[in-house]
Amino acid sequence: MEYLDFLKDYTSIKNCIDYSNNKISSIKQDIMSLFEGFNEFEFTIITTGSFGRREASDESDLDLFIFCSTQASKEFIESKKDNLTQLINKHVTKESGSTGTFGSDAIEIFDNVLKNIGGTQDKNESLTRRMLLLLEGYPLYDETVFEKYRNMLINKYIDSTSEGSNRIDKFLLNDIIRYYRTITTDFQYKVEEDGKSWGLRNIKLRFSRKLLYFAGILTVAEVISDEIHSERLKSISNHFNKPALERIFEITKKKSPHQCLDLVSEIFSKYEIFLSSICDHEKRKELEGIKMKANRLDSVLYDDLSKDSNIFTEKLHELLTCLYEKNHPIYSSLVF
Known part of the structure; x- marks a missing residue:
C-alpha cells in the first residue's frame, strides 16, 4: 500500500499535506524570484514546524531560519530581510514564534552550527535549530545547499560511531x-x-x-x-x-x-x-x-x-x- 492510499481514511491529515504543499510551492516560486541573479551567495532557507511536517492550515504560522556559508552571504540576506518578510506575510499572515529561534531574521553561518555541540555555549536556540533541521526541516530555497548542510550535520553526529552492524x-x-x-x-x-x-x-x-x-x-x-x-x-x-x-x-x-x-x-x-x-x-x-x-x-x-x-x-x-x-x-x- 502506498502512503497516499493509506491516507484515504485520514481526511484532516491529507488536507493538511495538500495545503502545506500548495503554500510551499507558491512561496518557493516567489523566493526564487526574489533571489534570482544572486548565485554568488550560498545559503538555504528552511521551514520547520507545521509547514516542515506538512501539517499546516490557515491557523498555522510559518517557522523558518536561514543557514549561509559566509559573513558576506549573511550580510546579503540581511539586506533582503524586509523583502523576505513581506513575501512570507503575503502567503502566511500569522506571525512566527517570538523567541528569536524562528522568523526571517534568524540567520546563521552554518560552520557555527557544527561547533560546540554539547559545550557550554550550546544554547537552546542552537540545539533547536540543529534538531529541527534534521527532524522536520524542509528547504524553501536551494535544496542542494540544504542537503549539503544537513549531511554535514549528520556526518558530525555519526562520525563518532564505530563502523559495523x-x-x-x-x-x-x-x-x-x-x-x-x-x-x-x-x-x-x-x-x-x-x-x-x-x-x-x-x-x-x-x-x-x-x-x-x-x-x-x-x-x-x-x-x-x-x-x-x-x-x-x-x-x-x-x-x-x-x-x-x-x-x-x-x-x-x-x-x-x-x-x-x-x-x-x-x-x-x-x-x-x-x-x-x-x-x-x-x-x-x-x-x-x-x-x-x-x-x-x-x-x-x-x-x-x-x-x-x-x-x-x-x-x-x-x-x-x-x-x-x-x-x-x-x-x-x-x-x-
Whole structure:
C-alpha cells in the first residue's frame, strides 16, 4: 500500500499535506524570484514546524531560519530581510514564534552550527535549530545547499560511531533525547514564568512534539544494519527527507508485520483527531483560551484530546516494541 492510499481514511491529515504543499510551492516560486541573479551567495532557507511536517492550515504560522556559508552571504540576506518578510506575510499572515529561534531574521553561518555541540555555549536556540533541521526541516530555497548542510550535520553526529552492524549512533540519539526533554522543560517555563497560555501548547507537546521525537528514535533504530558510514549517512538522510508521519508509515511498511501496521492505523487515527482540532478555528481558540492548567477542567475538548493523547502515547510505545526485538540496542540506549 502506498502512503497516499493509506491516507484515504485520514481526511484532516491529507488536507493538511495538500495545503502545506500548495503554500510551499507558491512561496518557493516567489523566493526564487526574489533571489534570482544572486548565485554568488550560498545559503538555504528552511521551514520547520507545521509547514516542515506538512501539517499546516490557515491557523498555522510559518517557522523558518536561514543557514549561509559566509559573513558576506549573511550580510546579503540581511539586506533582503524586509523583502523576505513581506513575501512570507503575503502567503502566511500569522506571525512566527517570538523567541528569536524562528522568523526571517534568524540567520546563521552554518560552520557555527557544527561547533560546540554539547559545550557550554550550546544554547537552546542552537540545539533547536540543529534538531529541527534534521527532524522536520524542509528547504524553501536551494535544496542542494540544504542537503549539503544537513549531511554535514549528520556526518558530525555519526562520525563518532564505530563502523559495523548493530551500532547505535548515540551522539545523534542523545541530542534527539536532549532536544525533546528541553522542549518539555521549556513548556513549564513558558506557562509558569513567561505567562504563555497553557492549553494549546500542552496538546501540541502531547501530539506533534512527541511524534517528532518518536520518528527520530525510529530513524536511529532503523539504520543499525548499515555498517559503513557513507551508507548510514545516506540512509539517515533518506529517512529525514520524509515528514514524521510518512517516515513512521514507511519504516513500518518495510518491516511489514501486519500487527505493526494496525498500530500505525491507531496512531494515525488519534493524530487525525488532533489535527482536525487545531486546524479548526473555534476549537483552536478554545484551546488557546486555557491559560492555566487548572482551567483545563472547564474544556470538554481538552479533556477528550488529553485522553486521546494517552492512547496515542501507548500506541507509539507499542509500535516501537512491535518493530524491534527485545535485544535491539535502541532500548538500552534510550535508558543509558
